[in-house]
Amino acid sequence: MIRVLLTRAGLVLAGALTATLATAAPAAAHGADAPDGTDYRTAITSVTPARPGLSVRVVEAGARLQLTNTGDAAVEVLGYSGEPYLRVGPDGVYENLRSPATYLNRTLAGDTKLPAEADPAAAPDWRRVDDSATVRWHDQRALWRESAPPPQVRAAPDREHRVRDWVVPLRAGGEPAEIRGTLDWVPPPDAYPWWAAAVVGLLAVGALGLLPARSAAGGRALAGLGALLVAGGLAAVVFTVGREVDAGARGVGGLLTGLLAGQVWALLTGLGAIAAGVYALARRPAAEFALALAGACLALFAGVANAAVFARAVAPVPWPGTTARLLVALVLVAGAGAAAAGALRLHAASRQPTPTTAPTPHP
Incomplete structure (x- = not known):
């Protein structure tokens, strides 16, 4: 037995x-490549100007940003060339198929090959991807994607270091807005x-x-x-x-x-x-x-x-x-x-x- x-x-x-x-x-x-941990701490310091129903947080150990907009007006996240990238509003979540960020942000490494239709100067081509009021995305401005640590970290890896202060621009109700945050190295x-x-x-x-x-x-x-x-x-x-x-x-x-x-x-x-x-x-x-x-x-x-x-x-x-x-x-x-x-x-x-x-x- x-x-x-x-x-x-x-x-x-x-x-x-x-x-x-x-x-x-x-x-x-x-996400498709959510980390099991990291030595870089991503934090959000402010969302300005403050808007009712708009909130942003860091998720997946800093690998993604999450934006929720339950307000009456849509909020756009702008891409790396200032082009419309994401739109979140009462009618759901949309991504701009013309924005290079739509493809670069699909992986944490940002190494997706851009299709021919990706053109930040072109008129937006919106595609609905979700019916909720929340979107999550990798943002290279809030990440350290290089394999080697920054120079200041290599010089003193046993100390905390501010790698950069970052900004993600938004357009809320037709008016400019922004997410500000920090990226730090933690031993x-x-x-x-x-x-x-x-x-x-x-x-x-x-x-x-x-x-x-x-x-x-x-x-x-x-x-x-x-x-x-x-x-x-x-x-x-x-x-x-x-x-x-x-x-x-x-x-x-x-x-x-x-x-x-x-x-x-x-x-x-x-x-x-x-x-x-x-x-x-x-x-x-x-x-x-x-x-x-x-x-x-x-x-x-x-x-x-x-x-x-x-x-x-x-x-x-x-x-x-x-x-x-x-x-x-x-x-x-x-x-x-x-x-x-x-x-x-x-x-x-x-x-x-x-x-x-x-x-x-x-x-």
Whole structure:
């Protein structure tokens, strides 16, 4: 029976991994190239003049700007040559097919080849792309796109630096307006202590699987592993929800859509870990199998998948980078530790001799 469970666990893990690799295109709720973190902090300082219903925010760890206009008059975002680029108003979101920015801003790198019809001097050719009052776009004026850091950063990479003050011009109700902001270099954290703490933590948790399963200490260890897996699952769910909020999700409906469209594996593994942890706390049959499978999925899809935050100053969540790193470290410790402990307990159970029934003597 134990071997059958282990075989099924391997098949489930292999299938999950294959599905993840096959759907490895970036989340639809995010931009096509939403980063897992960055060392450049983009911030908005003002939108002038202020207009009722007009708001702008930074999303996707600074990779995009998000503009919402619920006012009565349309607002235009101007492109790199001062041409109309985007229009947001009561009738939805439009992009100008003549604006070079329409094509350059489709990727974070800004390397899209311009079609022949792209001409900033031509009359706008508006195409409706959304019926909402919100638009998100990459803007090269608010980004650092070069592979090499700026000269001042190369000279002193361990200090914060103002890279530039930027301006994105608008036209609101026919009048000029602008978004002003800043772009700063923030020194990245040292990833080594975070990885070291995660490895030490998961080894300590995994060692609980060496306690005899049928002893009192083994029973308490199983309950402790269940509680830790619940905590790791909650951390994964919180981090996943944070990524969607940082990506610009608005309202419960927008949040659920983003989670199901782009973060479904992280969300499901977090919820699965919570369920498996509760199952282990109740000391149900095959609790070790649940711990091993749910822990492995949690560590892989919600831990390793987000481990880039260990080496990035700005995480793709609406909280400080340290908070993001603590959540991911907890996910790794709980997931990998529970997987190791569950596997050790399963291995120990498989080595125990199967009790046999003594033959009934014949009269």
